[in-house]
Amino acid sequence: MSVSPQLFETVLTYPDPGMQARYAALCGLDEVQSHLRKEAETLLRPDLLEKWSQEHHGAQLPAIELLRRRPPLIVFAGDVGTGKTELALTFADPLAREMDLDIELYNLSLRARGSGAVGEMTRLISNAFAELRSHCPKRPERGRKPSGAAVLLIDEADALAQSRELVQMHHEDRAGVNALIRGIDDLANANLACLVIMCTNRLSALDPAVRRRAAAVFEFKRPALPLRKKLLTEQLAGAHLTEKDLTALAEILGEAKGRDYGFTFSDITQRLIPAIVLAAYPREKITGRLALSVAATMSPTPPFKAESGGS
Ligand SMILES: Nc1ncnc2c1ncn2[C@@H]1O[C@H](COP(=O)(O)OP(=O)(O)OP(=O)(O)O)[C@@H](O)[C@H]1O
Ligand SMILES: [Mg+2]
Structure with missing residues (x-):
């Protein structure tokens, strides 16, 4: 199927064994994962809610219609x-x-933010939603499952959906936010089997009208001590580090004197653990002492400043 490369970076299709393994490797997100699954499943397949209502209450609760009409954000x-x-x-x-459905994920291209020329952002966003609507299957009227579903991913959404309240916001950006809001509303009204996922570092900078439309907001945090230990234990399994070493290692990755934040997941998986392995390779083996000495030379990525304003 062809989509405009100017609008979408990639289109991915699921099920996909590679993505299955990556999903399974996520750690400490169980609550988010199970809640997300429920939200997504009922937004894409309201027929499952209808079935539940019938089975458990012997009737279609009016509440089902409320859930059905939520913007799929x-x-x-x-x-x-x-x-x-x-x-x-x-x-x-x-x-x-x-759900026994094929799902396509459309990854909105950063290029869709446009070059700032008058009307460009608005046009690109409107086109992206129009293209999504044309590819996305409808949700069937009652009690049946759709023939497929689509997800629109707007990653790093800060720039696109930042609050129109910000004084310094450029006129063109405001128009872009309006196009985004309209796009989301149109999806809801068109009754499509489709979801929009927006990722942002700054919830506070998201436009209130965008935020209000969200069916759910999930908050992601840096891993606390038990989770840091679990990550290390899993990734260094077989290296025979002692409990004591693993605990000490997990502890020094936490908050410390002079900094009120610990290591992020990616600090641990993409920087620390590879550095520990490479410190031992090719002639030594990994020991608790070696791991601790590597960790002592590293510092965590500073947090994204929530108060840094709109730039
Ligand atoms: N919960 C987790 N469990 C295991 N690994 C994780 C987890 N979260 C992140 N990682 C690792 O960190 C890498 C970066 O994560 P990701 O790109 O999802 O971060 P992000 O929240 O999108 O950050 P940013 O706000 O900078 O875009 C992942 O590829 C993965 O290797
Ligand atoms: Mg990201």
Whole structure:
């Protein structure tokens, strides 16, 4: 199927075994994952809610109609390197398997933000939503399942959906936010089997009208001590580090004197653990002492400043 490369970076299809493995490798997000699954499943397949209502209450509760009419928007908000993009790219896999549907994910291109020329952002966003609507299957009227579903991923949505209240916001950006809001409303009205996922570092900078439309907002945080230990234990399994070493290692990755934040997931998986392995390779083995000495030389990525305004 052809889509405009100017609008979408990639179109991914699910189920996909690679994404299945990446989804399974996410750690500490169980609550988000199970809640997200429910939200997504009922937004894409209201027929399952109808069935539930019938089975458990012997009637169609009016509430089902409220759920059906929600704008299909889900927001992932939180600090850098905490799994927002990773979950957004992989969650459609279990969903597709469980709902027995093919799902396509359209990854909105950063280029869709336009060059700032008058009307360009608005035009690109409107076109992206129009293209999504043309590809996305309808949700069938009652009691039946759709023939497929689509997800629109708007990653790093800050620039696109930042609050129109910000004084310094350029006129063109405001028009872009309006186009985004209209796009989301149109999707809801068109009754399509479709979801929009927006990822942002700054929930507070999201336009209130965008935020209000979200069926759910999930907050992502840096891993606390038990989770840091679990990550290390899993990734260094077989290296025979002692409990004591693993605890000490997990502890020094936390908050410390002079800094009120610890390591992010990506600090641990993409920087620390590879550095520990390379410190031992090729002649030594990994020891607790070696791991601790590597960790002592590293510092965590500073948090995204929530108060840094709109620039
Ligand atoms: N919960 C997690 N469990 C395991 N690994 C994780 C988790 N979260 C993040 N990672 C690792 O960190 C990498 C970066 O995560 P991701 O790109 O999802 O961060 P992000 O929240 O989108 O950050 P940013 O706000 O900077 O875009 C992932 O590819 C993965 O290797
Ligand atoms: Mg990201």
